[in-house]
Amino acid sequence: xxxxxxxxxxxxxxxxxxxxxxxxxxxxxxxxxxxxxxxxxxxxxxxxxxxxxxxxxxxxxxxxxxxxxxxxxxxxxxxxxxxxxxxxxxxxxxxxxxxxxxxxxxxxxxxxxxxxxxxxxxxxxxxxxxxxxxxxxxxxxxxxxxxxxxxxxxxxxxxxxxxxxxxxxxxxxxxxxxxxxxxxxxxxxxxxxxxxxxxxxxxxxxxxxxxxxxxxxxxxxxxxxxxxxxxxxxxxxxxxxxxxxxxxxxxxxxxxxxxxxxxxxxxxxxxxxxxxxxxxxxxxxxxxxxxxxxxxxxxxxxxxxxxxxxxxxxxxxxxxxxxxxxxxxxxx
Numbered sequence: 001x002x003x004x005x006x007x008x009x010x011x012x013x014x015x016x017x018x019x020x021x022x023x024x025x026x027x028x029x030x031x032x033x034x035x036x037x038x039x040x041x042x043x044x045x046x047x048x049x050x051x052x053x054x055x056x057x058x059x060x061x062x063x064x065x066x067x068x069x070x071x072x073x074x075x076x077x078x079x080x081x082x083x084x085x086x087x088x089x090x091x092x093x094x095x096x097x098x099x100x101x102x103x104x105x106x107x108x109x110x111x112x113x114x115x116x117x118x119x120x121x122x123x124x125x126x127x128x129x130x131x132x133x134x135x136x137x138x139x140x141x142x143x144x145x146x147x148x149x150x151x152x153x154x155x156x157x158x159x160x161x162x163x164x165x166x167x168x169x170x171x172x173x174x175x176x177x178x179x180x181x182x183x184x185x186x187x188x189x190x191x192x193x194x195x196x197x198x199x200x201x202x203x204x205x206x207x208x209x210x211x212x213x214x215x216x217x218x219x220x221x222x223x224x225x226x227x228x229x230x231x232x233x234x235x236x237x238x239x240x241x242x243x244x245x246x247x248x249x250x251x252x253x254x255x256x257x258x259x260x261x262x263x264x265x266x267x268x269x270x271x272x273x274x275x276x277x278x279x280x281x282x283x284x285x286x287x288x289x290x291x292x293x294x295x296x297x298x299x300x301x302x303x304x305x306x307x308x309x310x311x312x313x314x315x316x317x318x319x320x321x322x323x324x325x326x327x328x329x330x331x332x
Contacts, residue, residue: 013038013243019087020044021120022094024069026231027136027188031091034235043085044070069094072116079123086128089242092120092176093136095169102165113168118175125179133183134242135176139253139295140166141187149259152298153189155251177249184247186238189255189297190229204327210273229256230323233316237306247305255297260320272324 018040022028032042072078072094082090095113096102102109117135124131139153143160147153161167176183209215234254241247241254303310318326 013040013239016040016089017085017087018042018089018091019081019085020091020093021072022069022092025093025095025097028091028093030231030235031093031238034239035091038239040089043081043087072120073111075119078116078120079127082120082123083127087124087131088128089132089134090120090124091134091136091242092117095136095138095172097165099140099163099165102168103163106164109164109168110171113165114171114175117172118179121176121179125181130182132242132248133176133180135173135183135185137173137185137187138166138169139187139189141170141173142166147296149296152296153187153253153255154298155187155253155301157253182248184242184249185251186241187251187253188234189253190295206269207273207327230318230326233313233318236316237302237308237313240306240308241302244305244307250301250305252301252305253297253299254302255295255299256317259296265320268321269324272321272328 013035016035018035020028020031020035020042023032023044032044036042070077070081094116096105096109121133124133139157140163141159141161142153143158144162146158146160159170161170173185176185233256238254241252299310299313303313306313
C-alpha cells in the first residue's frame with residue numbers, strides 16, 4: 001500500500017513551472033519541447049541573460065554547444081533561479097557524460113554528477129518544498145554481467161558500474177534519493193536521437209561525418225546486439241510517467257524493444273546513404289571493453305506507469321530504417 005506522500009496526486013503538466021537542466025543535450029531538448037507542448041512553463045527561458053558556461057566544469061564533449069546552457073555548477077545562479085522561480089518540477093538531465101573524459105577528469109566529473117545534483121535537490125527542498133525532482137541517470141550504473149539479450153535490463157538489475165562515469169551517476173542517484181522526498185529516477189536504454197538535437201549518438205555522428213567525406217571510428221563491438229530507439233518515441237511515455245503520482249519514488253527503465261545486429265545496422269546505413277557513404281566504414285572495440293554491453297530493456301513498468309499498451313506504444317514507434325532516414329533528412 002502506498003504511503004500518504006506517494007498517494008499525493010500530481011496535476012497535469014498544464015501551467016506547471018518546470019526547470020530543465022542540460023538544455024544542450026538530447027534528452028533535455030526533447031523534454032523542453034514535450035513540456036512546452038503540454039502547456040508547461042519552462043523556467044530556463046526566463047534567464048537568457050544569465051546563461052553561461054563553465055568550461056572547466058563542463059568540457060566540450062560530443063559536439064554539444066553549451067554556450068546557451070545554464071551552468072549547474074554555478075551554485076549562486078542555481079540558488080537564485082530556484083529561489084525566484086520556485087519550480088514545481090525539476091527535470092535534471094545535465095551530466096558529465098563522456099566516459100573517457102570522466103576517467104581522466106575525475107574531480108570535475110564528480111563535481112557535476114554528484115555535488116551539483118545534491119545541491120539542486122537541497123535548493124529545491126529549501127526554496128520550493130514539494131518540488132518533484134526527475135533525474136535522468138544511466139544504465140552505465142548497472143553491472144553488465146547481470147543483463148544480456150535473454151535477460152533484459154529492469155529496475156531490479158544489479159548495480160555495479162565499471163566506469164567512473166557510471167560510479168558518479170550512481171552516487172548522484174544516491175544523493176538525490178537521500179535528500180529528496182519526491183523523486184523519479186529514469187534509466188534510459190541507449191536512446192537513438194536525431195541531428196541536430198543530438199550529436200552524440202552513434203548514427204548522427206556517422207552521418208554528419210559522412211557528409212564531410214570523413215569515416216567514423218566506431219567504439220562499439222560489432223559482435224554484440226544493440227538496441228536503437230528513436231528518442232522522440234519515448235517522449236510521450238516519459239511525460240505521462242512524470243504526471244502519474246504512482247511514479248513517485250521509483251526507478252523507471254525506459255527503452256525500446258527493437259533488437260538488431262550491428263553488422264545489419266551498418267548495411268542498412270550504407271543502403272540509405274549510398275550517395276555519401278563509402279563501403280569501408282571503420283570501427284573498433286571500446287578500449288576498456290564493451291561497457292555498453294547488450295542493451296535490451298524490459299519496459300513493463302514504463303508501460304504501466306505511462307498507461308500505454310505495448311500495442312499502442314509500438315504503433316507510435318518508427319523502425320530503425322525509418323529513424324536512419326529521419327536523421328539523414330536533418331543532416332542534409
